[in-house]
Amino acid sequence: MTPTTIRIRRTARSVAAGAFVLALAAGCGGAADQGDGSSPADESGTSQEAGDEGGTDSAASDDGGAADGTTGEDGADDEATDEGAGSDADNGEDTDDTAQGETAKPLPEDADLATEEMPISAERAIEIATETVGGGDLVQIEIDHDDRTWEWELELVLDGTQHELDIDATTGEVTEHETDDDDDRDPVVDVTSPLAYADAIDLALEAEPGRVTSWELDSDDGRVEYQIEIERSSGGDVDVEIDVETREVRIDD
Known part of the structure; x- marks a missing residue:
């Protein structure tokens, strides 16, 4: 190449x-x-x-x-x-x-206080009275019918003055309030102790059956007692007294 x-x-x-x-x-x-x-x-x-x-x-x-x-x-x-x-x-x-x-209805005049209760109870009536007076000690309370209506009657003592009050048991209205000097020096009472009024009524009915038409708690000679009025079924009225301390029952015909 x-x-x-x-x-x-x-x-x-x-x-x-x-x-x-x-x-x-x-x-x-x-x-x-x-x-x-x-x-x-x-x-x-x-x-x-x-x-x-x-x-x-x-x-x-x-x-x-x-x-x-x-x-x-x-x-x-x-x-x-x-x-x-x-x-x-x-x-x-x-x-x-x-x-x-x-509106509370009033109880009839023939009501039995053993089975029926007032629209204004005893406790409430005491409250109303105490509020009206401004205090005080309760020395008497009673419930009965005064031909017009059921009415509470109470006595309270405050600072040496006795206050007497009427209270409508249906409305709670204070219909009367009077004052006086406290000359009696009554002992204080209590509707709940040592004996409640319902228990006192039961004791009274055990001794004397019938219709309870009224009751009262006050003192007699320094002894506090209930006085319960009963209408007998056979006719006629009877008062039953019960000592709140001893619960002793006495019948006053």
Whole structure:
């Protein structure tokens, strides 16, 4: 071969080798590009998934809105409770109106004090008398019918003055109030102790059955006693005296 031919072949091989190297480089670069391309795609996909999760968060946020709605339901419950309270208040007003509208009915003249109670009880009559006087000690109390209505008669002593009061047993009205000097120095009495008036009535009826028409608690010669008037079923009245300390029963025909 001539030197010229040898140079041409070497040049051709060099060109071919260079082309191969370029081609190989190009192939690696494409692979790298493809790898880079897949990574953004993956990242995009990841971003998409994150977006989906974000959508879930949005749904959760919507659920939060539903929770707010639940709070709204609680608000509705509160409103219902308020309405219920209003109903109770209305009922209370109706009850008050009813109570104010009601008028106590007086017991008939032939009422039996052993089985029926006055609209104004003995305890309440004492409270009314004490409020009227401004204090004092109870020394006498009586309940009977005065041809018009049932009436409480009480005597209280305050600062050396005796107060005599008549109180309507149906309405609680003080119909009479008189004062006088306390010359008797009577002992204090109590309708609840040591012998309550209901128990005294029971003891009287055991000794003398009938209808209780009146009773009184006061003192006689320093001894505190009940005097219970009973109408016998066979006719006629009888007084039964009961010592509050000993519970001794005496019948006074």
